[in-house]
Amino acid sequence: MTQNTIVGYGGHAYMVCDIMKSNGQKILGYFEQEKKTKNPFHLTYLGRETDAGALDILRNNHWFVAFDNNHFRKFITEKMLQMDIGTPRSIVHKSTLIPAGLELGFGSMIAPGVIINTLCEMGNSVIINTHATIGYECTIGDYAHIATGAVLANNVRIGERSFVGANAVVKEGVIIGDEVRIGAGSVIVRDVESGCTVVGNPARIIDKKNK
Known part of the structure; x- marks a missing residue:
């Protein structure tokens, strides 16, 4: 078996x-x-x-x-x-509220109490942690992590390998670049470029990777 x-x-x-x-x-x-x-x-x-x-x-x-x-x-x-063993499975806790037909990329984890609204796109190996809420028509890139209690309003885009900290809130329509780190409890009201670390309410950049 x-x-x-x-x-x-x-x-x-x-x-x-x-x-x-x-x-x-x-x-x-x-x-x-x-x-x-x-x-x-x-x-x-x-x-x-x-x-x-x-x-x-x-x-x-x-x-x-x-x-x-x-x-x-x-x-x-x-x-x-690269080992010719297929792709990793995704796991979804039975308590989650997700729309019918949601397609998860491989290797993703959806934790207890998560709410995902309609017409969202999820990349590969995404983590949506406990009691996070994802609004409609959001896009979450490969290897991103939405931490416990975070809220993404509608039409938010999260780039690859980005991290949205616990209880952070991202305003409707905001675009988050790749490899962004959002501090716990932060409120994001405007787009964030790739490689930035942001904290606060409203969030401000405290670090930026050199390209």
Whole structure:
């Protein structure tokens, strides 16, 4: 019987495990660089995902990359996609409110209490965390993370690998570039260029990556 395997086993992975178990999905075990001493879900250590024996396990079961760091999640996912093992599954908690026909990219996680409105587009390996709300016609890019309690009003665009902090609010129609970091509780009322870190109400730029 096909089961689930977890790549990475830390704080974010614990939420992934909880969602899978709440949905009645069985977990075969986890891949990590070494066996973890902390094992709250009593999972079997399967070795490293790059070990010789891992290939058959990954090909014959579902797999999910469970890192909340956007860049590292992208790095691991892209490395594994080169292993000819298919694409990672997406997981959606049973308590979420999402429209019929919503198409998630591969490897995405939708946490408990999330609300996603109609005509939204979700990229690959996106994280929508607990009780976040996504308005209609929003677009969320690959490897982005919308944190706990964040609110995106309608027609918001979030770029690839961007992070929207806990309880942040993004005004209707705002465009957020790639690799943007939005601080917790911030209120975004205008577009934000790629590579910026913004905080406050209204949000202001406190850092910007050199291009």
